[in-house]
Amino acid sequence: MEKVLKLQNIIMQHDSDANIRSYVELVHTSSDKNQKMSMVYNPEEKCHIIKRYDCIDFGTYFNCLQTASWSEHTNVKSFKLKLAFKGKGSLEIEELFRNSKNVNRNVLLQRIIESDEKTEIIIDIPETDKPLIAFNITALEEFCIYKASYQGVVDEENIKNVKISLASTTFRKEAYIKNNIALLKKNVLCEGSDLKGHIFVHVIDNGRTLNPEEFDCEDLKVYPNPNVGGAGGFTRGMIEAMNLPEKPTHVLLMDDDVLIMCESLFRTYYLLRILKDEYKDSFVSGAMFDYDSREVQYEDVGYVHPEDASYGPVKERMDMRLASSLVKNEEMAKRKMDNSYAGWWYCCIPVQCIEKNGLPLPVFVRGDDVEFSLRNKATFITLNGICIWHVGFAGKFVASMELYQVHRNSLVIQAASNIFPEIDIMKRLKGLFWRDISRFAYNNAEQILDSIDDFMKGPEFLKNANGEEIIKAHGAKNEKLMPISEFKKNHEWAEGDPYEYWRLSAINKLFFKITVNGHLLPGFLLKSRPVVVAYDWFYSPGKYFKRKRLIAMNANDNTVCMREMNRKRCFSLIRRYRKTMRNYEKNHVAVEAQYREAMKEMTSLQFWKEYLGI
Numbered sequence: 001m002e003k004v005l006k007l008q009n010i011i012m013q014h015d016s017d018a019n020i021r022s023y024v025e026l027v028h029t030s031s032d033k034n035q036k037m038s039m040v041y042n043p044e045e046k047c048h049i050i051k052r053y054d055c056i057d058f059g060t061y062f063n064c065l066q067t068a069s070w071s072e073h074t075n076v077k078s079f080k081l082k083l084a085f086k087g088k089g090s091l092e093i094e095e096l097f098r099n100s101k102n103v104n105r106n107v108l109l110q111r112i113i114e115s116d117e118k119t120e121i122i123i124d125i126p127e128t129d130k131p132l133i134a135f136n137i138t139a140l141e142e143f144c145i146y147k148a149s150y151q152g153v154v155d156e157e158n159i160k161n162v163k164i165s166l167a168s169t170t171f172r173k174e175a176y177i178k179n180n181i182a183l184l185k186k187n188v189l190c191e192g193s194d195l196k197g198h199i200f201v202h203v204i205d206n207g208r209t210l211n212p213e214e215f216d217c218e219d220l221k222v223y224p225n226p227n228v229g230g231a232g233g234f235t236r237g238m239i240e241a242m243n244l245p246e247k248p249t250h251v252l253l254m255d256d257d258v259l260i261m262c263e264s265l266f267r268t269y270y271l272l273r274i275l276k277d278e279y280k281d282s283f284v285s286g287a288m289f290d291y292d293s294r295e296v297q298y299e300d301v302g303y304v305h306p307e308d309a310s311y312g313p314v315k316e317r318m319d320m321r322l323a324s325s326l327v328k329n330e331e332m333a334k335r336k337m338d339n340s341y342a343g344w345w346y347c348c349i350p351v352q353c354i355e356k357n358g359l360p361l362p363v364f365v366r367g368d369d370v371e372f373s374l375r376n377k378a379t380f381i382t383l384n385g386i387c388i389w390h391v392g393f394a395g396k397f398v399a400s401m402e403l404y405q406v407h408r409n410s411l412v413i414q415a416a417s418n419i420f421p422e423i424d425i426m427k428r429l430k431g432l433f434w435r436d437i438s439r440f441a442y443n444n445a446e447q448i449l450d451s452i453d454d455f456m457k458g459p460e461f462l463k464n465a466n467g468e469e470i471i472k473a474h475g476a477k478n479e480k481l482m483p484i485s486e487f488k489k490n491h492e493w494a495e496g497d498p499y500e501y502w503r504l505s506a507i508n509k510l511f512f513k514i515t516v517n518g519h520l521l522p523g524f525l526l527k528s529r530p531v532v533v534a535y536d537w538f539y540s541p542g543k544y545f546k547r548k549r550l551i552a553m554n555a556n557d558n559t560v561c562m563r564e565m566n567r568k569r570c571f572s573l574i575r576r577y578r579k580t581m582r583n584y585e586k587n588h589v590a591v592e593a594q595y596r597e598a599m600k601e602m603t604s605l606q607f608w609k610e611y612l613g614i
Contacts, residue, residue: 001156004080004122005274006194007070008267008385010148011062012048014041017183019259020389023294025321027062031055031138039145047146050089050139059096059105059134061320062263062385065150068131068330073282073381074274076152079125081135087143088114093123095130096327103323106130118146125150131330154274162272164199164348165248166265167237169230170256172207176391177256181215187262189219195269200248202240204233226613227468229364230255234344235608238354252348253369259291259389267386268348281353283373285380286346287387294389295321297329300382304339304370304420308428309410311370314340326384333382339420341373342380346388353378358603361416362611364467366401367409374419396556397536399444400474403432408451412462415455415592416599426452426584433577437570438517439533439544440563441552443477445573449580450474456583458591459598463611479535479552481559491551491562496532498553502542509541518546519570526565535561 009015011027020026030038031054039048039056050056058064070076081093093109108126125133137143166184170177181203188195201220203210206229212222225236234253241251250272254260268284275282287300297320299313315332318325347369353376360368410425429448436445454461487493504512518526526548533543535552544550550563601607 002077002153003156003159004151005154005159005270006082007076007079007150007152007270008065009263010058010150011261011263011385012041012145013039014048015263016062017259017261020261020294023321026060026295028060029057031057042144045144045146047086047144050087050137050143050145052139052141052143055136055138057134057136059094059132059136059323059326061326063134064096064326064384065125065133066131066330066384067125067128067133069333069381069383070152073276073279074152074271075154075158075276076274077155078127078153079133080151080153081123081125081148082120082151083113083123083148084118084120084146085113085144086115086118086146088112088140089143090138090140091123091135092138093125093133093135095128096132096134096323097130098324098327098331103327105134108133112140118144122151132326152274158274160249160273160275162198162250162269163246163248164195164250164252164265164269164272165202165237165241165244165351166199166252166254167202167204167234167241168254168256169204169206169233169237170210171227171233172209173257174209176258177203177210180256180258180260181220183260183262184220185217188265189217194266198269199265200241200244202237204236204240206233228362228612229467229471230344231360231363231365231368232467232612234368235359235362236612236614238359239605239608239612239614242351242354248351250348250350251354253344253346254286254388255345255390257391258345259391261385261387264346264386264388267383271381271383271386272348279379279381281350281376282379282381283342283350283376284348284386285342285382286348287382288343288345288393289320289387289389290393291389291391295319297325297387298390298393299343300387301380302341302343302370303337304341304374304423306338306420306423308431309414309420309423309425310428311341311406329384339374339423340378340380341370342378344369345390345393346386358600359605359608361413361599361602362462362608363409363412364405364465364471366405367413371409371413371417371419374413375417397554398475399441399447399478400471402537403444404447404451404474405471407448408455411451411455412595415595416459416602418596430581434516435539437519437573438512438541439539440550440565441479441535442566442569442573443479445577447474447477449573449576452580452584456587456591458594459602463598463602463607479561479563481535481552481554481561484553484558484560487551487560487562492530494530494532494551498532498534498555499538499540500543501540502545504542504545508545512541512545516570516574517541517544518548519565519567521546523548530562532560
């Protein structure tokens with residue numbers, strides 16, 4: 001027997017969070033380009049109103065239907081559009097595609113719909129071989145939309161009973177997590193919700209600042225937890241999920257400092273309940289949008305770069321208000337990169353993967369999601385509208401995280417899990433050390449050496465490390481930036497673009513390397529006047545060449561610090577570098593074997609219960 005199931009709700013302006021409404025082009029566009037509030041919301045009738053002769057186009061990030069993706073990953077046989085409306089309008093259903101540079105729209109169906117009273121219609125969407133479907137409505141008189149959704153026809157035997165356990169780990173970010181809890185209770189955990197009875201929420205409070213009695217309810221519970229980082233918090237969420245009276249089918253991991261739309265949860269559920277069996281082990285990877293530029297999709301699936309083991313998105317960053325980005329997003333979804341992973345800002349994992357391959361590694365933060373994806377040899381499903389907006393993630397550089405935590409954990413997960421064995425992480429670390437020495441970022445160079453030395457302490461260090469204290473200790477080594485206005489009171493200033501690249505000639509490159517950028521030269525051969533440089537990854541050796549001082553700038557918030565040449569510090573770090581490398585070359589094979597031997601223990605339920613004190 002066939003059944004018609006909802007695939008996704010059509011999101012209209014008032015349905016979205018107030019923080020997203022100014023980015024209305026993610027939801028719909030209007031023929032009136034000068035009017036952002038192109039639809040008026042009537043709270044009494046709970047409908048959106050299109051003015052006469054206005055055209056509203058739902059061919060947007062949240063409201064396109066990805067027919068190719070739904071057909072590939074699920075058992076849906078055909079598609080429908082369900083619309084509750086009043087008034088008279090012209091409805092068009094279109095397919096979106098690109099043959100060359102421009103996005104093409106081909107009308108598949110056009111129909112005049114009319115009713116003086118609120119009514120509901122279901123329209124069959126014509127078959128298409130194009131990846132995207134959209135619709136638009138032109139109001140021939142005032143037109144009211146009450147709700148709308150895309151539906152799919154599925155054989156009843158292919159519908160699965162899905163139970164999701166959502167785990168969100170928080171650490172002293174009360175404003176975000178309280179807002180998300182309130183949103184979930186109002187829209188997801190309430191009576192009448194499609195997810196009622198199909199989702200349980202675990203809030204893992206690593207900061208122990210939330211009062212469980214204030215938030216606990218039938219489908220949500222807060223767990224005070226020691227500060228064991230994201231890895232420990234999410235692992236606690238996995239453990240509590242398996243302790244539920246009815247074991248869930250999936251665990252959904254989600255960061256705390258994110259802005260969410262409840263539709264992401266609904267679409268995840270709608271997708272999972274009709275997945276083809278061949279995708280039953282796939283992870284659903286939610287896209288991360290930039291909280292500060294809310295139209296920019298930063299990443300949905302990432303991968304480990306083969307040349308240096310750094311992490312990055314499979315797709316390029318895209319402005320998802322643009323039709324061209326919607327089409328490109330579909331095209332780039334076909335890219336298959338080795339060593340791909342799903343970030344735990346929003347990642348839905350089948351419970352059977354946890355039961356089969358174990359819990360995460362205790363790495364505190366960074367790399368836990370990478371290791372878990374690769375250990376499970378996961379494949380990934382992404383879908384428009386399954387996403388979050390992450391605070392302070394995109395483009396952010398924190399040396400203690402990017403240089404110490406990431407690299408220490410990369411060495412650990414490569415050794416313990418035997419993943420990406422072909423990638424030479426040490427080559428990257430050596431290069432970064434000499435780069436930071438040459439631009440007087442001595443504390444950064446020190447953190448790189450710390451990452452190697454701590455890795456070489458072996459798995460006993462990892463099993464017994466106080467992650468919170470380690471984060472604090474390395475955070476204290478980060479450069480202390482200050483506002484430009486404050487900096488100018490006590491330092492010489494130099495105008496310039498920190499991301500301008502200055503080249504060096506071949507002879508000067510050699511001179512730069514031999515002298516460690518002037519550390520071996522007498523002072524009178526060096527330039528006293530500073531230049532402005534980027535404090536993050538951007539490297540411009542021509543700017544640093546034979547300088548005594550550099551002004552390192554964070555262009556995201558216009559803060560700076562002064563870096564000054566310090567020969568004593570430089571040569572001390574070089575001596576330590578040589579000692580660290582000798583130790584690594586002599587002992588790394590034995591240490592890596594120790595990590596592999598300890599892997600099963602460190603990902604076991606018994607270990608984690610002791611580690612978490614439960």
